[in-house]
Amino acid sequence: MSAARPAGPATAGSGLYLVKGDDASLVDQEVHRLVGRLVGEDDPSLVVEEFGGPSAEGLDVGAVIDACTTPSLLVPKRVVVVRDAGQLNAADVKRLSPVLDDPLPSTTLVLVAGGGAVPPALVKRISASGTVVDTAVGRGKARSQWLSDHLKGAPVRFDGPAVALLSDHLGDQMGRLDGLLGALAAAYGPGATVSLVQLEPFLGVAGSAPPWDLTDALDGGDTAAALAVLRRMVGAGGSHPLVVMGGLHRHYRQMLRLDGSGVATAAEAAAALGLRSEFPARKALAQARRLGSSGIARAIRLLAAADLDLRGATALPGEVVLEVLVARLSRVAPRVRR
Secondary structure, eight states, rough: OOOOEOOOSSSOOEEEEEEEOOOHHHHHHHHHHHHHHHTTTTTTEEEEEEEOOOOOOOOHHHHHHHHHHSOOSSSSSSEEEEEGGGGOHHHHHHHHHHHSSSOOEEEEEEEOOOOOOOHHHHHHHHHSSSEEEEEEOSSSSHHHHHHHHHHTTOOSSHHHHHHHHHHHHHHHHHGGGGHHHHHHHHHOOTTOEEEEHHGGGGGOSSOOOOOHHHHHHTTTTTTTHHHHHHHHHTTOOOOOOOOHHHHHHHHHHHHHTTTSSOOOSSHHHHHHTTOOOHHHHHHHHHHHHHHHHHHHHHHHHHHHHHHIIIIIISSOOHHHHHHHHHHHHHTSSSOOOO
């Protein structure tokens, strides 16, 4: 019926939905919007029936099938929400086949990712006959487009500087956006245009930054930006120093594998690194060429020394060890002029 689409304003119309994503709060928000559209003016207590979720002891597939195949008596429609659809296995998908192939016209089934990986067979079935809603924010232009799309229907508007600050502040914690928009609408009124000065008091602690922001700053030789990203990762993001170290190891290990390998194209680099996408492979190949063998070797030595320090070779706090490491790594690469 329809292919996967990014999350935007929730729409009703399909009898079968799968809502997925890598941020549980964004998934929950999208499910809330979608169910609200599906219920409309009816009483949710009569229309919506939920299964699974954190408070449930398990996922009773038989009960889900009964709910989907029993006509609604008191209201003209029924919305069945199944949370933690990752708990479903191949046998469960087979049992659900009649519901997926021939749902009741009055019933809408909403499957919510979580609890593990959703079976590929189930994703394929829903992609063919229903709607897959992907709440993933993405990165780069995709992230900017995601924010732009969600601000179009927001209860308040933002001027240009405020949008830039909002994007930078939220980082990879876009799940905080809905709550912030609600607070701004309550303070300034629906439809108000919020300036940078009006926005700042509502921001609180900056959200975490995604790990690729750190490696991008290091690759560009931007020490100040790299340190700022690092502090957000270990501060608001709560990333353990060893987790950050693992990401840095992986980043420079990719360059080490490409160095001297004879790889010449992004496709060859992706194959050598075992990556599905050529985009990160192209970046790793370009940076390996910029650093050269000596630069890569220096980075690996810095990482090895810092790893020992994090594991007890020094009494310095882990955050301090990382800051020293990041400052040194940023000087391995020649600064990129912007």
